[in-house]
Amino acid sequence: MSPIVSITRLLGFIHRRKSQLIVLLHSSMAPITNGRVLFNAIPQDFPIPGKTTVYDTTQTIDLDNVPLNGGLLIKVLVLSVDPYMRGRLRAPEIKSYTPPFILGESLTGGGIGVVLRSEVAGVEAGNHVRGMLAHQEYVIAPSLAMLEVIERDPKLDWTVYLGPAGMVGETAYMGWREYSGAKKGEVAFVSTGAGAVGSMVLQIAKQDGLKVIASAGSDEKVKFMKEIGADVAFNYKTTDVREVLAKEGPIDIYWDNVGGSTLDAAMEFANDHSRFIECGQISGYNNGYQPISNPGLIFSKCMHIHGFLVGNLRTKYGAKFRAEVWPKLVSGEFKFKEEVTRGLEKVGDVILAVQKGTNTGKAIVVVAEE
Amino acid sequence: MSPIVSITRLLGFIHRRKSQLIVLLHSSMAPITNGRVLFNAIPQDFPIPGKTTVYDTTQTIDLDNVPLNGGLLIKVLVLSVDPYMRGRLRAPEIKSYTPPFILGESLTGGGIGVVLRSEVAGVEAGNHVRGMLAHQEYVIAPSLAMLEVIERDPKLDWTVYLGPAGMVGETAYMGWREYSGAKKGEVAFVSTGAGAVGSMVLQIAKQDGLKVIASAGSDEKVKFMKEIGADVAFNYKTTDVREVLAKEGPIDIYWDNVGGSTLDAAMEFANDHSRFIECGQISGYNNGYQPISNPGLIFSKCMHIHGFLVGNLRTKYGAKFRAEVWPKLVSGEFKFKEEVTRGLEKVGDVILAVQKGTNTGKAIVVVAEE
Numbered sequence: 029m030s031p032i033v034s035i036t037r038l039l040g041f042i043h044r045r046k047s048q049l050i051v052l053l054h055s056s057m058a059p060i061t062n063g064r065v066l067f068n069a070i071p072q073d074f075p076i077p078g079k080t081t082v083y084d085t086t087q088t089i090d091l092d093n094v095p096l097n098g099g100l101l102i103k104v105l106v107l108s109v110d111p112y113m114r115g116r117l118r119a120p121e122i123k124s125y126t127p128p129f130i131l132g133e134s135l136t137g138g139g140i141g142v143v144l145r146s147e148v149a150g151v152e153a154g155n156h157v158r159g160m161l162a163h164q165e166y167v168i169a170p171s172l173a174m175l176e177v178i179e180r181d182p183k184l185d186w187t188v189y190l191g192p193a194g195m196v197g198e199t200a201y202m203g204w205r206e207y208s209g210a211k212k213g214e215v216a217f218v219s220t221g222a223g224a225v226g227s228m229v230l231q232i233a234k235q236d237g238l239k240v241i242a243s244a245g246s247d248e249k250v251k252f253m254k255e256i257g258a259d260v261a262f263n264y265k266t267t268d269v270r271e272v273l274a275k276e277g278p279i280d281i282y283w284d285n286v287g288g289s290t291l292d293a294a295m296e297f298a299n300d301h302s303r304f305i306e307c308g309q310i311s312g313y314n315n316g317y318q319p320i321s322n323p324g325l326i327f328s329k330c331m332h333i334h335g336f337l338v339g340n341l342r343t344k345y346g347a348k349f350r351a352e353v354w355p356k357l358v359s360g361e362f363k364f365k366e367e368v369t370r371g372l373e374k375v376g377d378v379i380l381a382v383q384k385g386t387n388t389g390k391a392i393v394v395v396a397e398e
Numbered sequence: 399m400s401p402i403v404s405i406t407r408l409l410g411f412i413h414r415r416k417s418q419l420i421v422l423l424h425s426s427m428a429p430i431t432n433g434r435v436l437f438n439a440i441p442q443d444f445p446i447p448g449k450t451t452v453y454d455t456t457q458t459i460d461l462d463n464v465p466l467n468g469g470l471l472i473k474v475l476v477l478s479v480d481p482y483m484r485g486r487l488r489a490p491e492i493k494s495y496t497p498p499f500i501l502g503e504s505l506t507g508g509g510i511g512v513v514l515r516s517e518v519a520g521v522e523a524g525n526h527v528r529g530m531l532a533h534q535e536y537v538i539a540p541s542l543a544m545l546e547v548i549e550r551d552p553k554l555d556w557t558v559y560l561g562p563a564g565m566v567g568e569t570a571y572m573g574w575r576e577y578s579g580a581k582k583g584e585v586a587f588v589s590t591g592a593g594a595v596g597s598m599v600l601q602i603a604k605q606d607g608l609k610v611i612a613s614a615g616s617d618e619k620v621k622f623m624k625e626i627g628a629d630v631a632f633n634y635k636t637t638d639v640r641e642v643l644a645k646e647g648p649i650d651i652y653w654d655n656v657g658g659s660t661l662d663a664a665m666e667f668a669n670d671h672s673r674f675i676e677c678g679q680i681s682g683y684n685n686g687y688q689p690i691s692n693p694g695l696i697f698s699k700c701m702h703i704h705g706f707l708v709g710n711l712r713t714k715y716g717a718k719f720r721a722e723v724w725p726k727l728v729s730g731e732f733k734f735k736e737e738v739t740r741g742l743e744k745v746g747d748v749i750l751a752v753q754k755g756t757n758t759g760k761a762i763v764v765v766a767e768e
Contacts, residue, residue, distance in 0.1 A: 115698070125670070125698045287693055300495070301710075306697040319689030323657055327676040327705035328485070328495045335697035340671075 059088035065163035065375040067129035070119055073314045074383055077376030080117060081135065089166050091144060099170040101145040104161055105398060108138035108190035109378045109391040110224075111285075114313040125337060134162040135375065138195050140178070140186050141167065142398055148172055156180065158189060163375055165395060183358050191390035192228055192364040193357050195338060199307060200228035201349050202341035204283070207305050207334040212237035214280035215299075217273065219290050221258060222249030222365070224390035225307060228353075229283045231256055231362050241276050243269060243290070245385050252388075256363050264290065273297035287311045288318040295325045304333040314383055365389025429458035435533035435745040437499035440489055443684045444753055447746030450487060451505065459536050461514060469540040471515040474531055475768060478508035478560040479748045479761040480594075481655075484683040495707060505533040505745065508565050510548070510556050512768055518542055526550065528559060533745055535765060553728050561760035562598055562734040563727050565708060569677060570598035571719050572711035574653075577675050577704040582607035584650035585669075587643065589660050591628060592619035592735070594760035595677060598723075599653045601626055601732050611646050613639060613660070615755050622758075626733050634660065643667035657681045658688040665695045674703040684753055735759025 068082045075081065094101065116129045129135055139161035143153050148171060151157075159175035161167050169175055180186055184193060191197065204210070216233045220226040221242025233240045234257040242258040244250055245265050253261035260276045262269075270293045273279065277297040284291055287309025294304065309317060325331065356362040367387045369378050372395045381387040438452045445451065461471065486499045499505055509531035513523050518541060521527075529545035531537050539545055550556060554563060561567065574580070586603045590596040591612025603610045604627040612628040614620055615635050623631035630646045632639075640663045643649060650672050652664040657679025664674065679687060695701065726732040737757045739748050742765045751757040 125700070291693065306693075308697060309694055312694050317692055317694045319691050320693045321689050322687055323661065323676075323690045324679055324682050324687045325705075326703060327678060327707075329705060330495070330707055330710065331703075331705045333696060333701075333703040335695075335699060335701045337697075337700055340700065 059090040061085050061165075062087045062089040063165045063372050064134045065372060067117065067131050067133060067135055070131075071117055071314075075114065075117055075314075075376070075379050077380055081376040081379065083373040083376070091166065094168065096145060096147045096168060097170065098147045099168055100143055100148055100151060100157070100172075100175075102141035102157060102161065102167045102169055103144050104139055104141040104163075104165055104167055104372075104395045105156075106140050106186050106190055107161065107163060107372075107375065107393045107395060108195065109375065109382050109393060110137065110195070111308055111310050111313065111382055113137060113379060114310075114383055134164050136160050136162050138190050139163075139395075140189060151177060156186070158194065163372065165372060181354070181358050187366055187368060187390075187392045187394070188357060188364070190392060191224055191366060192362060193354055196224040196390055197228050197353050197357075198342065198345070198349055199338040200225045200232060201353055202338055202345040203305050203307055203336050204229055204232050205345060205348075206341055207303060207332075207336060208233075208236075208281050208283075209303050209332075210236045210238055210281060213239075215239045215241065215277060216281040216283065217241045217243075217277070217279045217294055218258075218283045218285075219243050219264075219294075220285040220310070220385075221253045221261065222246075222388065223285060224364075226283065226285055227252070227256055227364060227389075228362065230258055233281070233283075234258075238281070239276075241272065241279065243272075246388075249388060252365060269293045270296065278302075281305070283307060285310060292318075292321045295320070295322060295329075295331070298325070298329055298331060300329050302329060302331050304331060306333060306335040310383070310385070366392055368392045368394055370394045429460040431455050431535075432457045432459040433535045433742050434504045435742060437487065437501050437503060437505055439501075441487055441684075445484065445487055445684075445746070445749050447750055451746040451749065453743040453746070461536065464538065466515060466517045466538060467540065468517045469538055470513055470518055470521060470527070470542075470545075472511035472527060472531065472537045472539055473514050474509055474511040474533075474535055474537055474742075474765045475526075476510050476556050476560055477531065477533060477742075477745065477763045477765060478565065479745065479752050479763060480507065480565070481678055481680050481683065481752055483507060483749060484680075484753055506530050507533060508560050509533075509765075510559060511537065521547060526556070528564070533742065535742060551724070551728050557736055557738060557760075557762045557764070558727060558734070560762060561594055561736060562732060563724055566594040566760055567598050567723050567727075568712065568715070568719055569708040570595045570602060571723055572708055572715040573675050573677055573706050574599055574602050575715060575718075576711055577673060577702075577706060578603075578651050578653075579673050579702075580606045580608055580651060583609075585609045585611065585647060586651040586653065587611045587613075587647070587649045587664055588628075588653045588655075589613050589634075589664075590655040590680070590755075591623045591631065592758065593655060594734075596653065596655055597622070597626055597734060597759075598732070600628055603651070603653075604628075608651070609646075611642065611649065613642075616758075619758060622735060639663045640666065648672075651675070653677060655680060662688075662691045665690070665692060665699075665701070668695070668699055668701060670699050672699065672701050674701060676703060676705040680753070680755070736762055738762045738764055740764045 064084045071080045120128045140158045143155045157175040158178040216238045222244040239259045241260040242253045243264045250261045278299040282294040282304045288311035367389045434454045441450045490498045510528045513525045527545040528548040586608045591600045592614040609629045611630040612623045613634045620631045647667040648669040652674045658681035737759045
């Protein structure tokens with residue numbers, strides 16, 4: 029074959045396979061690193077950054093060619109770090125309400141990302157999705173099953189949609205509406221009243237016309253609780269909860285985020301027919317749960333104690349939540365604090381901060397700008 | 399004055415004052431003993447007959463002339479002895495859901511009596527009244543405030559109206575209807591399933607189409623629980639509750655009359671969204687309450703724990719209870735056991751038996767025949 033014939037053939041091939049060639053050229057771009065936070069070792073008590081979880085950069089991803097198999101390619105923007113995640117850092121044989129993280133695989137959690145490529149009908153590149161995302165820079169989601177397409181109010185950052193406009197706000201609003209039985213003039217006690225959930229509970233309770241007693245672990249947090257309307261705010265590390273409740277109680281509603289001795293005290297100073305909302309008990313997550321000392325109070329005071337998971341209340345309250353709470357976040361009527369950390373590699377530190385309570389406000393990790 | 403004149407005057411006097419004379423003759427009848435059970439000493443643990451309570455015969459009563467001041471004179475026929483009474487044998491400064499008994503005064507409790515004299519409009523001698531009565535042979539009630547006039551079905555003894563047709567049946571029926579959220583096919587666990595309340599709960603749960611696991615403290619009681627429909631009945635003194643619940647659970651509803659380690663086990667083997675009805679915790683009444691070991695299960699399993707007092711549910715369920723339960727007691731569809739003790743002086747022994755669980759069936763003291 030002469031060189032001329034060869035070149036002619038080659039040009040003809042190029043012409044016929046133009047679209048394929050573009051793909052080939054594209055796919056020749058180097059795959060890029062896909063940073064991931066992996067579950068590395070089951071913690072004994074508090075999770076240790078770099079041991080319990082490790083930041084891994086060994087995986088690469090070819091953003092243009094990675095097969096989606098009918099799914100979505102998502103660039104992760106923001107991730108939520110929440111107290112409940114401690115329960116997922118466990119051995120797989122232990123049953124609980126959330127699935128365990130899998131050793132050697134990425135953590136997962138609430139997050140928001142932007143769609144880079146989509147093979148899901150109705151979802152396009154540039155859409156934003158919120159839901160359970162792997163703690164990675166890029167995620168391939170097989171479907172929208174664990175995600176929803178979401179739009180942002182220009183006045184609110186995406187981070188807010190993981191906090192008071194997201195699962196955190198839903199937890200406060202839906203738990204309160206379903207179980208508080210709040211009546212104007214009653215007394216509510218909110219533990220972790222400066223926290224992501226607690227601060228929303230505090231403001232919803234005030235909106236409902238209750239007297240609100242709120243506790244937190246620093247004077248800065250006490251100041252914030254007063255700013256957002258707490259009638260009584262105290263630092264439980266320097267003030268005895270029993271003294272406060274003896275003076276300001278008895279209480280009709282207790283929103284529990286801590287458990288332990290605070291729960292005991294709340295029961296002691298509870299009114300008859302009081303409602304206790306068990307949102308969480310962070311005092312027990314890392315060192316084991318402290319027992320409830322006087323269970324006889326449950327019947328002698330006709331108490332009602334409710335455990336709940338927000339996922340079970342979304343069908344009933346989802347639309348109401350968006351209609352009632354979102355506008356108050358946009359208008360600034362509902363206030364909130366965020367503690368934003370930049371860099372996926374920081375997730376381990378943020379998980380520990382949330383378990384220790386050293387963060388102030390909703391803990392968010394920003395993985396990437398859009 | 400001649401004897402004739404004297405006799406004539408006397409006859410004239412008798413004629414004029416005939417009605418007064420009858421009263422005088424009557425009132426000259428010796429007052430009779432009014433036996434009473436007095437609260438004598440605060441018990442350290444189990445109440446001791448003759449020490450915690452004493453039977454006293456020093457009081458007398460003139461049945462015909464004792465002033466009623468607008469009230470009723472009642473001859474007590476039957477008295478109810480219930481587990482909750484332990485809580486009333488306490489120091490007056492300790493607050494609780496029931497008023498303390500008063501040292502040196504008669505115990506009080508559920509009872510039925512017959513009216514001997516009445517100054518209450520609408521109530522006549524011969525009527526029967528049910529309600530809170532002093533543990534005495536005769537009681538003067540200031541009004542009907544704590545009592546109701548009651549008629550008996552000829553097929554049922556008065557004792558039944560203190561048991562399954564009374565407060566005991568109300569407790570089971572109303573607590574179950576209000577808080578169980580029972581759905582056909584669910585699994586219920588009833589502690590003290592052979593007891594006065596528990597045996598009614600067991601039968602109502604079976605009527606609602608549930609699988610019922612029931613525990614009690616003797617083989618005789620296990621036999622009775624099977625007779626009244628328990629799918630699984632066991633003696634907790636010889637069979638490990640955890641083994642039974644592991645095999646026959648998980649449970650959706652737990653009716654708690656005992657607390658302690660049984661409550662812990664029930665929480666351990668509870669389903670998500672289970673409902674726990676805290677009717678009582680007799681394991682804690684005499685030796686102190688055992689803590690709830692794992693309060694984290696309340697939120698991780700989305701449990702709902704309800705304490706209640708039957709008094710708060712009567713307005714809502716009173717008519718339904720009589721319409722639904724009484725006919726089934728008359729027809730024999732609902733079965734029950736009574737342990738009837740004769741003699742007011744035996745109250746102290748019966749109180750102890752109820753706290754120890756050595757009685758079988760509803761504990762009743764018959765004070766007098768009609």
